[in-house]
Structures are given as C-alpha cells and as structure tokens.
Amino acid sequence: xxxxxxxxxxxxxxxxxxxxxxxxxxxxxxxxxxxxxxxxxxxxxxxxxxxxxxxxxxxxxxxxxxxxxxxxxxxxxxxxxxxxxxxxxxxxxxxxxxxxxxxxxxxxxxxxxxxxxxxxxxxxxxxxxxxxxxxxxxxxxxxxxxxxxxxxxxxxxxxxxxxxxxxxxxxxxxxxxxxxxxxxxxxxxxxxxxxxxxxxxxxxxxxxxxxxxxxxxxxxxxxxxxxxxxxxxxxxxxxxxxxxxxxxxxxxxxxxxxxxxxxxxxxxxxxx
Amino acid sequence: xxxxxxxxxxxxxxxxxxxxxxxxxxxxxxxxxxxxxxxxxxxxxxxxxxxxxxxxxxxxxxxxxxxxxxxxxxxxxxxxxxxxxxxxxxxxxxxxxxxxxxxxxxxxxxxxxxxxxxxxxxxxxxxxxxxxxxxxxxxxxxxxxxxxxxxxxxxxxxxxxxxxxxxxxxxxxxxxxxxxxxxxxxxxxxxxxxxxxxxxxxxxxxxxxxxxxxxx
Numbered sequence: 001x002x003x004x005x006x007x008x009x010x011x012x013x014x015x016x017x018x019x020x021x022x023x024x025x026x027x028x029x030x031x032x033x034x035x036x037x038x039x040x041x042x043x044x045x046x047x048x049x050x051x052x053x054x055x056x057x058x059x060x061x062x063x064x065x066x067x068x069x070x071x072x073x074x075x076x077x078x079x080x081x082x083x084x085x086x087x088x089x090x091x092x093x094x095x096x097x098x099x100x101x102x103x104x105x106x107x108x109x110x111x112x113x114x115x116x117x118x119x120x121x122x123x124x125x126x127x128x129x130x131x132x133x134x135x136x137x138x139x140x141x142x143x144x145x146x147x148x149x150x151x152x153x154x155x156x157x158x159x160x161x162x163x164x165x166x167x168x169x170x171x172x173x174x175x176x177x178x179x180x181x182x183x184x185x186x187x188x189x190x191x192x193x194x195x196x197x198x199x200x201x202x203x204x205x206x207x208x209x210x211x212x213x214x215x216x217x218x219x220x221x222x223x224x225x226x227x228x229x230x231x232x233x234x235x236x237x238x239x240x241x242x243x244x245x246x247x248x249x250x251x252x253x254x255x256x257x258x259x260x261x262x263x264x265x266x267x268x269x270x271x272x
Numbered sequence: 273x274x275x276x277x278x279x280x281x282x283x284x285x286x287x288x289x290x291x292x293x294x295x296x297x298x299x300x301x302x303x304x305x306x307x308x309x310x311x312x313x314x315x316x317x318x319x320x321x322x323x324x325x326x327x328x329x330x331x332x333x334x335x336x337x338x339x340x341x342x343x344x345x346x347x348x349x350x351x352x353x354x355x356x357x358x359x360x361x362x363x364x365x366x367x368x369x370x371x372x373x374x375x376x377x378x379x380x381x382x383x384x385x386x387x388x389x390x391x392x393x394x395x396x397x398x399x400x401x402x403x404x405x406x407x408x409x410x411x412x413x414x415x416x417x418x419x420x421x422x423x424x425x426x427x428x429x430x431x432x433x434x435x436x437x438x439x440x441x442x443x444x445x446x447x448x449x450x451x452x453x454x455x456x457x458x459x460x461x462x463x464x465x466x467x468x469x470x471x472x473x474x475x476x477x478x479x480x481x482x483x484x485x486x487x488x
Contacts, residue, residue, distance in 0.1 A: 021318075022318035022319075023318075025317060025318050026317065026318030026319055034449075034450075034451075034454060036317070036318070036319070036322065037317060089319060089322075133453045134453055134454070136453075137450065137451040137453055137454060138451040138452060138453030138454075139451070209451065210450075210451075228395055228396075228397055228447070228448075229391065229395060230387060230390070230391060232387070233384070233387065235319075235321065235380070237318055237319050239314065240314055241311055241312045241313055241314035241315075241316075241320055242308075242311040242312050242320050242321065242324070242379050243312065245382060246382075247381070247382040247384065
C-alpha cells in the first residue's frame with residue numbers, strides 16, 4: 001500500500017540503497033524462524049489490521065493507537081538510514097515513519113520516567129517461532145527492547161511504518177517498528193504492541209539470552225568486538241554477486257556521530 | 273571379524289561401481305560448481321556470501337557423516353562393496369570444507385590478511401573449524417593407495433583422527449549459532465548414532481585385550 005510522505009531530508013544518507021528485494025528477503029525475525037529467508041516465507045499471514053499499540057507507564061496521558069492512526073496521526077517522512085546488524089553485515093534502507101519523540105511528547109512523560117520499554121506482539125498461533133523453541137531459537141518471547149529516554153527522544157530515533165514508499169512488509173516488522181540507526185539492528189524491535197515508560201532499565205531479549213555478547217546499549221562500535229567476531233568492519237549488502245568488494249570499515253555509532261553527546265563520560269567498553 | 277546379519281552377500285559389478293561413482297561425482301561436484309556459479313551471478317538470495325558459507329559448511333558435515341555411515345552400512349547390510357565409495361566421499365568432505373574456508377577468506381573477509389589472522393587465532397569457533405579442516409587435509413593427501421601401503425599401520429592411526437574432526441566440525445557448527453536451540457543439536461545426535469557401533473566395538477575390543485592380559 002502506497003504511503004504519503006515528505007521526501008528524505010537532513011537525516012538521510014546519500015549512499016547506494018540496498019535493493020528492495022534484499023531488504024525484504026533477508027531478515028532476522030526469530031518469531032518466524034531463525035533462517036534469514038524464514039520471515040519472508042512465513043510472516044505474510046500475520047494479521048496487522050486491526051492492531052493496537054498501547055503507550056502507558058509513567059506518562060500523564062496514556063493512549064492507544066489503532067491501525068489507521070499508525071499512518072495517519074503523525075505526518076510521515078522518509079529517512080534513508082544505514083542499518084548495521086550485530087552479525088557484521090549492513091544495508092541502506094529508505095524507511096518511512098515519524099520520530100518516536102512525537103509519540104512520547106503526546107503521552108507527556110512524567111519527570112520520573114527515565115527509560116522506554118518496547119514489546120513485540122505475542123501470538124504463538126500466528127508466530128510459529130513462539131510456538132517452538134527450535135523454530136524460535138530458544139528466545140523467551142515476547143521480544144522486548146528498551147532505550148534510555150534521551151535516546152528515545154533523539155530526532156534520529158524513528159518509528160517506521162513503511163519502506164521503499166509503501167507500508168512495511170510483515171517480515172520487516174509491520175505494521176510499526178522501531179529504527180535506531182546508531183545501534184545494532186536487534187535494538188530496532190519489530191511489530192510493536194506496547195511502549196511503556198519506566199524509571200528502571202528494562203530487560204532486553206538478547207541481553208537476557210547472552211549477556212556477555214549483547215548489552216543493553218548495543219551502540220555500533222568498531223572498537224568493541226563481539227566475543228565471536230570482529231566488529232571493526234562489515235559487509236554492505238547492496239547488490240552484485242560474490243565478487244563485489246563490499247567489506248567496509250565500521251564507523252563509530254554507525255556514522256551517526258551526532259549521538260555521541262548522549263554517552264559523554266560513559267565507558268562504552270563496559271556499557272556495550 | 274566383520275559379520276553380516278544377511279546371509280547372501282550382494283556384490284556390485286565393476287560397471288555398477290563405476291556408474292555409481294560417476295553419478296556421485298556429477299551430483300556432488302556439480303552441486304558445488306552450480307552454487308558458485310549462482311553466487312557469482314547474484315542469484316543466491318540477499319547475501320550470496322552467507323548462502324555459500326551455509327551451503328558448503330552444512331554439506332561438508334553431511335558428507336562427513338555420510339562417509340562415516342559407510343563402514344557400518346558395509347558391515348551390517350549385504351552389500352559390503354559400499355565401502356568402495358568411502359574414499360571418494362571422504363575426499364569430497366575435504367573439498368567442501370575447503371570451499372567453505374575459501375569462501376570465508378575470499379568473500380567474507382575479502383583477503384583482509386590482518387583480520388584473517390586475528391580471527392583464526394582470537395575466535396575459538398573459527399580456530400576449532402580450522403583445526404578440523406587441517407585434519408581433513410591430512411586425511412585427503414594420504415588417501416592414495418600407494419601412500420596407504422607405504423604408511424602401513426600408521427595410516428590407520430592417522431585416519432582415526434576423523435573422529436576428532438567430527439567433534440571439532442560439530443563444535444564449530446554449534447558455536448556459530450546465536451542460540452543453543454538450533455539445528456546442530458540434531459547433528460550431534462546423528463553423529464552419536466552413527467558412531468555407536470564403533471564405540472561398542474572399541475569397548476568390546478578393549479575388554480578382550482584386558483582378558484588376554486590376565487594370567488590363565
């Protein structure tokens with residue numbers, strides 16, 4: 001379904017975009033299986049209308065967004081972002097969405113709120129990975145993620161409802177997902193049903209599963225290796241066969257240096 | 273020592289063995305070449321490098337396990353001639369493992385030598401896989417009949433390292449996954465079942481040796 005949006009502006013990169021079929025055919029969405037092509041194969045039956053996204057917790061005005069208001073309540077804009085997966089591959093994706101800050105401001109966070117917790121839909125009947133430990137990679141569902149409030153309010157932090165000019169395909173996290181371009185891809189939680197403001201650091205799925213490999217912050221950082229592989233470089237998936245020389249150096253914060261002040265004085269080796 | 277549960281042996285003629293080998297070459301070598309051709313022309317999904325790594329790695333393990341099936345199959349089925357396919361499959365295991373390693377070096381790390389060096393040393397799951405490859409290399413280069421005769425008894429002790437290679441290869445496979453609840457668990461189970469007759473045999477042989485050592 002086509003969307004109306006303002007074209008890409010100051011926050012977008014001009015790098016070569018990853019072809020649409022690669023963005024929609026190569027996904028990590030363990031709710032539909034651990035293979036990269038499982039989501040494209042099994043997610044199309046996910047029922048996204050009706051949908052309900054609840055914003056609650058430490059806010060003055062909790063509210064619920066239904067399927068129509070996801071694309072209508074806030075004005076949509078295109079953001080062409082680099083996406084860096086923790087597995088050391090990357091893409092350039094033209095998302096369509098609005099800033100998470102708009103949702104949060106509408107809900108008016110209490111002054112005591114310090115973190116934002118996110119939750120993916122839990123529906124084992126629709127999501128085969130939630131039904132079986134083997135299909136779902138042993139993840140404890142529902143998938144949960146979190147950001148510090150100042151990270152959540154940063155203008156780069158996007159709630160995406162579309163890509164390549166159209167509404168999100170199910171395998172990319174329809175009907176609404178988070179996109180935090182300076183963090184590893186697993187932070188950008190898909191198919192969100194709940195956003196809760198809280199005063200404590202919320203648990204996050206991959207951190208619970210392997211705390212020594214995946215931290216709460218998960219900022220893209222070429223100097224801090226994953227225990228099993230280097231994060232100093234990445235392969236950019238852009239098209240072309242085996243011979244495309246696509247290994248590039250990984251940039252601090254995935255090249256989004258404007259977020260550096262958020263982490264001033266923090267030891268990013270400890271808070272990985 | 274070998275016994276057969278079937279009375280009548282089913283022998284294969286020279287022609288049948290030859291045809292079987294030709295078909296196996298066509299299938300195993302053909303599949304590998306085809307995958308690489310598809311990879312070069314960008315027809316292997318979004319990330320042809322990852323697809324090739326998965327294809328070569330998983331099939332190297334399939335071939336290794338299948339190679340190890342042949343001895344018990346030759347012993348417990350009427351067709352002892354199956355053993356004559358073992359060397360070919362063993363060598364193909366090495367070829368697939370080498371293709372896996374080459375894909376990693378050439379297309380994943382793209383000949384970034386400092387990175388290749390540090391990954392081989394610093395990452396246990398890569399080191400373990402590399403060790404398995406070295407074992408398979410040693411087995412492949414000593415697979416010729418002339419060499420086998422020359423080496424005498426030491427040939428068998430060298431080739432018993434294949435059991436170490438299985439364990440290392442499966443460790444590499446398991447370790448490469450993000451979670452423990454993944455396919456490799458089934459491969460460990462399969463390997464255990466395939467190696468069970470050998471373990472029983474080894475245990476029995478050991479007991480017999482101990483009995484012989486006791487004074488009458």
